[in-house]
Amino acid sequence: MNSFSIPLPKEFNFEHHLTHLKRSPKELLHTCVEDEVFKLIAINDNKILFKIKCIDKSHLLITILNKKINESTKSELEKYILEWFDLDKDIRPFYTLAAKDKFLKPVIQKFYGYRIVGQPDLFESLVWAVIGQQINLSFAYTMKQRLVEGFGERLEFKEKIYYMFPKPERIASVTHDDLLPLQFSRQKSKYAIGIAEAFVSGQISKDKINDLPWDEALNELIKIKGVGQWTANYALLRTFRYPNAFPLGDAGINNAIKKILNLDRRPTTEEVIKYFKKYKGWEAYATLYLWKMI
Numbered sequence: 001m002n003s004f005s006i007p008l009p010k011e012f013n014f015e016h017h018l019t020h021l022k023r024s025p026k027e028l029l030h031t032c033v034e035d036e037v038f039k040l041i042a043i044n045d046n047k048i049l050f051k052i053k054c055i056d057k058s059h060l061l062i063t064i065l066n067k068k069i070n071e072s073t074k075s076e077l078e079k080y081i082l083e084w085f086d087l088d089k090d091i092r093p094f095y096t097l098a099a100k101d102k103f104l105k106p107v108i109q110k111f112y113g114y115r116i117v118g119q120p121d122l123f124e125s126l127v128w129a130v131i132g133q134q135i136n137l138s139f140a141y142t143m144k145q146r147l148v149e150g151f152g153e154r155l156e157f158k159e160k161i162y163y164m165f166p167k168p169e170r171i172a173s174v175t176h177d178d179l180l181p182l183q184f185s186r187q188k189s190k191y192a193i194g195i196a197e198a199f200v201s202g203q204i205s206k207d208k209i210n211d212l213p214w215d216e217a218l219n220e221l222i223k224i225k226g227v228g229q230w231t232a233n234y235a236l237l238r239t240f241r242y243p244n245a246f247p248l249g250d251a252g253i254n255n256a257i258k259k260i261l262n263l264d265r266r267p268t269t270e271e272v273i274k275y276f277k278k279y280k281g282w283e284a285y286a287t288l289y290l291w292k293m294i
Contacts, residue, residue: 043073115288116284172199
């Protein structure tokens with residue numbers, strides 16, 4: 001078996017997701033070539049290189065490029081893709097709510113079918129959130145590129161190199177002096193290594209978080225040094241797709257709310273929370289489209 005298809009819900013637009021995936025030329029964890037996406041992941045310690053193409057807007061065609069896979073591996077890969085594009089969530093209730101919001105309604109209409117592009121790897125999600133703290137997106141991608149090139153696993157296929165995010169064991173083995181040349185601050189290197197050590201020690205794992213209620217999951221994540229409310233909620237949104245997770249204090253959210261409320265200042269925490277009350281249970285998707293608004 002080297003190809004299979006995944007049916008798509010009506011509320012899915014592959015073009016919007018391609019735009020998101022193409023937002024930085026420095027991205028190494030997937031490669032977009034015209035209307036196809038190439039990605040390398042590990043399943044049961046096997047490196048699986050695959051490509052995704054949307055066919056007739058009705059299904060995704062998945063082609064495994066570097067080996068034939070069995071039914072078990074196919075099932076794990078399909079699960080990964082469902083998580084990656086949040087395909088198993090019915091987002092129609094959110095659209096019903098947003099249709100009553102004069103600010104989000106036009107954004108929904110413009111980007112209809114856009115879903116949360118996730119990060120199924122919890123370690124990647126947490127480290128990426130730490131990398132992006134208090135710097136612009138372009139520089140964050142530069143730092144991630146250096147980290148992946150320096151410590152990530154790779155596969156060469158048809159004279160092109162494909163990368164995976166570094167494993168926790170690899171980052172737990174490095175020192176601050178290894179990360180400082182990548183322009184990690186000493187604090188960010190400390191946090192990244194600490195997060196890796198938490199995974200290696202078993203303090204945290206995706207399986208441990210997976211079935212917890214949102215508040216318990218949040219509390220478990222913020223026990224890790226360097227993981228605050230924003231970082232934890234970002235991971236809960238991107239990795240676990242908790243519908244009520246949103247990174248309070250996020251600059252993008254603040255700018256969107258500032259525009260909506262026509263403020264000449266940054267909105268207060270209370271003002272942001274008040275706006276999100278209308279999206280109770282759908283805060284993650286409200287966040288997604290507020291980001292699109294700006």
